[in-house]
Amino acid sequence: MTNSNNYTGLTRFRIAPVFMFRWEESQQAYVLMYPEGIVKLNPTAGEILNRCDGARTVSDIVAELSGLFSEAPDFIEPRVHQFLEVCYGKGWIQPES
């Protein structure tokens, strides 16, 4: 499930319906909640998932993260892909059909 052929730069991901994703003020972090579980995300992971809104494409996310963290797209792109594959494998995100 985690091979990079699952999507392209044009894919639009959204958070899978089982999960609830939001900013948590008391933790100063984005969190992902599901039945009997909570995942606290590190800042980069949180910023990526926050853009999995069904509207932005993977390419949009790479461009925005590149700006946000002042890194070249070439540096950001493989890292975004790697994280999205993990998220997809865990069932956190789904491609918009």
Add this chain to the structure above:
Amino acid sequence: MAKAGSNLNLDGQGNPVWLLLELTYKCPLKCAFCSNPTDLDNHPDELSTNEWKQVIHDARNMGAMQIGFSGGEPTLRKDLEELVAEANGLGYYTNLITSGIGLTRKRLENLKEAGLRHIQLGFQSSNPETAHWLAGVDCYEKKLQMAREIKSLGFPMVLNVPVSSVNIHQVPDIINLAADIGVEYLELANVQYYNWALVNRDQLMPTREALEKAEAQVAEARERLAGSMTIFFVIPDYYEGRPKACMNGWGSIHLTIAPDGIVLPCSQARTLPGLNFPSVRDRDLSWIWHQSESFNLYRGDSWMKEPCRSCSEKEKDFGGCRCQAMLLTGDAANPDPACSKSPHHYMVTDAVDRALKTRQHPEKLIARAAGWVPTEV
């Protein structure tokens, strides 16, 4: 009931993360393994809708993110939908923990509308007759129907099946039933021996052979169903030799409110004698969590005796369960006797020996009786 070792990769930084509301002790079922107090009728006077809302607000302000609506049977409260909507509006992930009795299609639709995220349905067996013995009420068809309604409305669902000697041989059938219903999570919860289950311990204890067989069956099913259903199955602490990391430690991340407003570190703690747990009717919730004597008593590790105090695993299991230590040894500060390093471990092994010498028959189960409310099932 929130499980020991709940799936969590953050700490509460001194604040509660999980809020469990036991809205009522009333229940249309009378399960022989019920974890509610055995003196149910001594706890009348449930919190009002507004009092529950205040609790929901206060705990959210303290940092709680997950909320469980439990009981007893929480659907017996007519204001359940209103409380769910309140919690959802504040940003909680809302969980309903129910027997399914008291639910209807209409109520499920209303709960969905109110923002309910997830339903955990208690299920006794894949066999109607076994389910009847265990729950004390003929409820199998109704539960199955509700399970399918829950899925048809798109709720993620945990099917929670307490496992004991009475139904452990049905584990493969239970897995198949769960897969057929289409649940995302199946929790095969080995019965833990508190309250009604402790009363029935000799009748409920499975053999080690039965547990190992079930474990192998679960392993096979996990492989077969990977990607569609997650199955939880943990060998019970009576057999494991290691204590459970109960509630991730006393007063660490779990906050439970009993029907009458008593604030507890876990739903079992009420049974500890000599502890005076404050009520939200008398004190501010934040004060109770941070300042009250009962919440600080077993926090951290300064209360620990040997061998816990110098044990390399104390950060991992926090000395096990205080309630189990109390129930079996008479002192909640003793190491949990489920731990093989505990000087009281013989109490657990003796209990296993005694149970396995008992002629087990479901007719001998003592059903929870107090607090029973009749209902059409």
